[in-house]
Amino acid sequence: MIKKNLLLLLALSLLLIFAACSNSSDSSTDADSGEDGEVSTEPVSYHVFNATAGRDLDTNTTRIGKLFEEETGVNFNIEYLVGDLNTKVGVMVASGDYPDVIVPDAAIDTLLDAEAFIPLNDLLEEHGQNILDAYSDYLHMFTHDDGNIYYIPFGATVNEYIPNPNIDQGAFWIQRGVLKEYGFPEVNTLTEYFEIIERYAAENPQIDGMNTIPFTGLTYDWRFFAFSNAPNHLAGYPNDGGVMIDMDTHEATVYADSDYAYEYLKTLNEANAKGLVDRELFVANYDEYLAKLSSGRVLGFFDYGWQFGDARNALRDAGNPDREFMALPIVFDGVDYDQYLDPPAFTSNRGMGITTSAENPERIVQFWDNMIKEENQKLIMWGFEDEHYSIAEDGRYFRTDEQLALASKEEERNETGMATFEWSWPRLNGTFSDGNAVEPRRQPEVAFADYSDGDREYLEAYGISTFAELFAQPDDRPWYPVWSANIEQGSPQQIFEERTDELLRRHYARIVLADPADFEKEWEDFVNAYRSLDVDAYENFFTEVVENRLNGEW
């Protein structure tokens, strides 16, 4: 008897489950067809995979995410990358089992190849008018050859472009104390740069009891480009990847074996002979590099600002403003002006896409469309009014010291959701319609308030109001950055890049560390090896990319 009852119960519960399942699918179709065009706001949760590092969370646990959920009913459960990106995405692709939304970062080509993303054109047409408006100047850049849009890139510049007041991109950095010691001289060429470092190192063989490291660099693993990109910048070009684009002919040429690279390596080789180059330049790993910078005994190096934020913070916390680093726009003798600052650019090959697994994708588009509204972008970028920023009488946004401290606190940024939404989602760049910067750090009022007394001393000495003012304004380069061109998996270009990377690492190290007498021979060796690759095909590929982009085809 009991057995029979149990069976009945089991059968009933199974029936209920089926009923529940069919019910839910029913209701979703209702929502679809129901209120013509209008999408329901009943609660729904989507699974997001974000290929950057972070802490997994539900967006509705943040203050901003909660507000958005109230407006659209959508919650996102974000899973961040743990481990290796290509492996993770490779497994997804192999199984065909995707999260609803993916931010694939560098693995985007793999997912496009696998046709994991759904075309968004119709959805945007129907539910994403705000997105289309914000991105109107850029739509052609991420519309693919088949006429479809598969993902929304981040950061459409609207209204006016504001350059970053601080340098987070490439530059030759120098310990500020060196400049102070010699009365804040103007240092503009590579020769001057090494002269002043040499002099300071000779007069100060030790800093805080440790041996002074006059010049070092970052060469570890994939970050090697921070060493090999320098000749390009010294020649007065921005970071277009492995090529530089002629301003007149728009031709792409590689610079790895150019005269610029020769001069750069020659300078380093001579500096090495004088004992100015860190012996561990090509040996130290990333952590060791950061540790060295943080120790305050490094006088100069070339790097991109975003790579050594940890070291900068450590030096700031150490409390000696003269040990901090300052970016200098160093170029070769004879080059008129530098191009270190990024031109206003739009990275078209990164973005957030909806996969074939997502049900009711219009709900996601609706969420995006809501968040890109100006008032919501203000919420995401600036935070809550009077808590994270205040508005002056003339309508300008600013931050008081307390607000600055609060808005830079990691926990606060996580709790409000600013950290979650400010990147990896459709977003704006530039300025809002009322003239305030989209990003607070680009608002001059905020940037200036954030400078320490030590910073101000240097700014005054050089007669500038932000550190970026030392640098030349970027020229107009409508094709920038060419490295964002989609390079097909396994294509000759990709193999060329891999081989080049390997050659540069091996030979640049040898060339720099060679006895000056052997320099020419090592250089010849490298040029021969490099030219045995199909350089022309690579250059032609990018010349074509530039040409296409000038014609409006991205």
Next chain:
Amino acid sequence: MSIQQTPTPIEPKQLTPKQKPTGFMLFVQKCKEQKVLLLMSLPFLIWLFIFRYVPLYGWTMAFQDFRPARPILEQDWAGWKHFEFLFTDPRFFEVLRNTLAMSFINLVLGFVTAITLAILLNELRNLTFKRVVQTISYMPHFLSWVVAAGLVSYTLSLENGIINIILTNLGIVKEPILWLGIGEYFWGIIGASDVWKNVGWNSIIYLAAITMIDTEQYEAAEIDGASRFQRIWYITIPGMKTVIVILLIMNLGYILESGFEAQYLLMNPMNMDYAENLDIFVLRYGISMGNFSLATAAGIFKTVVSFIFLFSANSIAKRLGEARLF
């Protein structure tokens, strides 16, 4: 030992009351006798088949321009293209040399040190000390190579590295040596760090082999006046020989697996000529470029080489009359 069949001079008996089954009948009869054992091994055979043989169909990828998310039979066939890329790449033979060299060094060093440690531990009479030593020597095995490589690189660093501090203070070298900056040292560094990391772990199996040796042999030897060293030489080592040979044969099968993490993490522009091994090569040109076909081709190549090594080692052992795998 194979049984030698010598022709007997005695006349075969005329009457054979019950003929011994041969060939297939013998097989069937044996199967019947051992049916319980066979049944017991069946699950493992099934496991082996499903997880080791069925996935082999993936080898077809090596002959295709494989694109994910498409059924395997709808791929474009590419013939031997990927093998060609592999074998004609100018770096390939250097990579192969590095792989074999590091593997060989790891193999020899690994065997010698693990066996030595096992024998030394076995000779210890103080049990507490023995356990402490054993635990300490195991511990690095459980460290991830990421941590271990960090330790190695710090130990070898120019200014704070303990190796350089010791060498300079003892006056053996005048200037600290940039260990990781000299390619020729790389194989040695990998070998040494591998020993440091794995010696304790590897010695476990030898310790187990030693405990199998009959203690009466030692007693007898002691009565005969064998010294401690003689006892090791004539009893312990021959007693371990079977295990050593079997392990050697099995490890030769892994000769192209020289490890990956250690080399990858300790590699830098100055030593990459000696550091890059087959796995790193495959990672760079195969997996990180989404070229799974090339990675599969390299995998097949490795399997073939492993097979050759395994079979030759086994047949050499057979000829020498030693224990062997099959």
